[in-house]
Amino acid sequence: MGDKFFETGVAGLDTMMGGGIRWGSTVSIASDLIDRVTLCHQFVENALERGFIVNYWCFKEAPERVKYLMEESDMHVEKYEKDRQLQFFTPLENEMTRTLQQSGELLKVFNDFTNDAMKRVALHVMSGKKVMFVLNNVSALNDLLYEDPRWKDFTTKGATWLRRLVKVISFQICDMKDLEVAEAMADFCIVMKNIDGIPFIKATKVSTAGWVPYIPSEKGIVIAEDFI
């Protein structure tokens, strides 16, 4: 199981997904709840503990804020950063962002950054490492670039490229309003939603369990396994 699947470490979620997430998958975490970041960080922590490399791309919250949230969950961010296992990137955090966006050059800048990043990832993969990508969040990136006619084509190509790398797994956090776009780009989606005051989670395409309740706790998301 371990070779083919990334076991998320979130009890119940792996059961829902038939053992974990297949390496090479692109997964969208779609939600408007803060729990989406908590869940994603549970995946990150599990990956780091097992020696994988995590590339964390920030498009909405600053890395400092993300690190703060991770430390609140008792993650040893400093250690992992020092070991270069956990790396933060802010591809579009630039005072020129607005100007570039207006001139239609933003996608080119992002494309250049992505190409460099992909080369680094390919090197990691060739040296036998497993890599996790986190895009937090895709909706913010989409808001910046959706007007560019080349954007849709770019995302399709990017997702296809990632799928070819069997030792890479990528998570894209997105808002519920972008669920349709996310579903088209990703292999499957993990959706988190509050229904009638109860927090529910479901995995599209890879699970038949439907909406399963979960408990947001200090230590992260706990799936109510009895309800699967």
Add this chain to the structure above:
Amino acid sequence: MIGDEMMMESRVETGVPGMDSLIEGGLIRNSSVLLRGKAGTGKTIFALQYLLHGAQNGEPGVLLSIEETKRDLYREAAKFGWDLESAEEAGDIAIIERQNSYSITIHELEKTARSIGAKRAVIDSIPALFTSYPNELQPSEMRSAFHLLCKILTENCGCTTILITEADWSKEFPYEEYVPKGVIELAPKMMEGISRKFLLITKMREMRHSKSLHLYEITRNGFTIFNVKRTTEGEE
């Protein structure tokens, strides 16, 4: 603190995980509560848990089962690892099956409740009981018979009572919900093609009860209400 202790003495824990926190710690002692739901919603399992919790805590209970035999109930309970037969042999639970007439059934129920010193009672179910004896119990007499049954169990025998009923029956017999202190509704709801079960307390006199919908499931531990505040260490 003394007030809290007094309140807890006047309450009867259901023993159903997640339930008691919705009703300030338990049912009001010597009261009756209507448990209403369609077939397959877990009414009998809820009731068995209630009786077994009492049996384990020095509160014997009596169950009047009209449609299911003792053997059926033993088998149902065994699916969750509950030894109902031993509880009955020990005198902690008494199961009464349908008798030849309504009056004999009620007489047997009262006699048994008194003989084991029952503190808890369950009728499974009111529609089955009231429609089993058409020659003896006319529809026009059902309201007073229902009132008397509640009085016998709660006041005469001192039992905190769960009265199981069915959603459709309540349309024909609407006054059944006026006598009991509380009404608990069990209803399935489709969520994108998957059926989920929800509990709603529509009435519970003399207490502040939850007014929200609560998700529940029949798990390997029996009737379990999902509690979003539950910690990983244990329930509530």
